[in-house]
Amino acid sequence: MSELESRLLKTGSERLALLGKHSEALMQAYTRDEVPLESLSDSALRKLLAARILWRPDEQSGVKLAPKVRELIAEMLADETRRHVNADVAETLELIRSLVHSYREARSRGEHWWLEQQLMRLRQEVDDLNGRFADAIDSLWQRLNSDFGFVSQLNDKIRENDRAQKQIARLLDGLALIDFDELIELVGSDGSLRKLLISQLQQQLSNHYTGLREVQRRLIELMARFRKQQARSRLISGMAAFMREHPGFVPSNYARRSDVPSLVNQAAPLSAAAAPALDRNLDSQALAELLHQLPQPRHTTQSVEAAAPAQAQQISMAAARQQALKQDVEHFYLSVIDQPQAEPVSALEYLQESPLEWPDEIWLFQVIAEYQGLPRNDQRAFRFKQQESQASTFNHLRLIHDVELQLAVPV
Secondary structure (H helix, E strand, C coil), X not given: CCHHHHHHHHHHHHHHHHHHHCHHHHHHHHHCCCCCHHHCCHHHHHHHHHCCCEECCCCCCCCXXXXXXXXXXXXXXXXXXXXXXXXXHHHHHHXXXXXXXXXXXXXXXXXXXXXXXXXXXXXXXXXXXHHHHHHHHHHHHHHHHCHHHHCCCHHHHHHHHHHHHHHHHHHHHHHHCCCHHHHHHHHCCCHHHHHHHHHHHHHXXXXXXXXXXXXXXXXXXXXXXXXXXXXXXXXXXXXXXHHHHCXXXXXCCHHHCCCCCCCCCCCCCCCCCCCCCCCCHHXXXXXXXXXXXXXXXXXXXXCCCCCCCCCHHHHHHXXXXXXXXXXXXXXXXXXXXXXXXXXXXXXXXXXXXXXXXXXXXXXXXXXXXXXXXXXXXXXXXXXXXXXXXXXXXXXXXXXXEEEEEEECCCC
């Protein structure tokens, strides 16, 4: 029995033993969305994750069944609703579209039980899609770390590398089928669907792209190394064949030849080190002439007065403008206090009626900042009201149009 076969038998027996030992927890995970962790110990959970029977899509998600294990259980139970005939990405996307339509119809009819069922199936389909990509990338890494070492012939390693490159191309084609513009239009404004099919799926696909780039970089590095080894092996085998055909061949002394082949003449030329001898009086005249021949710098020296900081005046002007804005807002607060009947005063109306020329946005920003900078006791002396509205139906950003200030307690 070869080493590879014995390793496969040992690993397979361990995986099947794990499936039988934790069969009840795995079946509960099959019927639910996640694995019940309370029925598994920490060591058992680590073993199941290492065996790729369970997997965790990301840090925020729970532990789930691996897609291959779920398909195996569905095949044994003849569960056609969860059994995948093939791993085609286009078919999975078509199933996701169908489930989204069923989810929206159940929501419009108010069928909450069916709504939860469709949402759970959607999560499983998205997890299966991500799991297939994750398994494929993990399989590529396993092939790089182990399978290449069991291939003895260099040409077989190169063919194995080419097969892995083609698998990466197929995975990239499958990832390119997922159009997020279509998914955004499909899910609409539903928060649960947007989180599942847009934000989480986009982050997971980004991780898949990163993993594929790393695998591809490693494959290209290995291919360059294999090609280099192949060139060297061909050179050695060619030299060995030549020596077998010419057993009396003796290499000539290339050091005494005027025309040395480029293959042998690989030594880099030597550069003699040189330095001026300043302690020799005979060379002082030559060094002085060389020093006078050096080019003069073309830039002119700058006076100390001209080298003053250029931004000091601009900084002082900005500080003076900020101080003027702060004083005008303080006068606005004083005018609110001087109101005889303590009526609310609009900040924009005060700005338009006064000779001030501040922009509306900057004025409102400073009024709000001045109120927030007051102590708690001073804030209770005013009634501060913001006139605001929502940006749009799908955007919950609040836009402030005006601010009204009113004296709450008599002075």
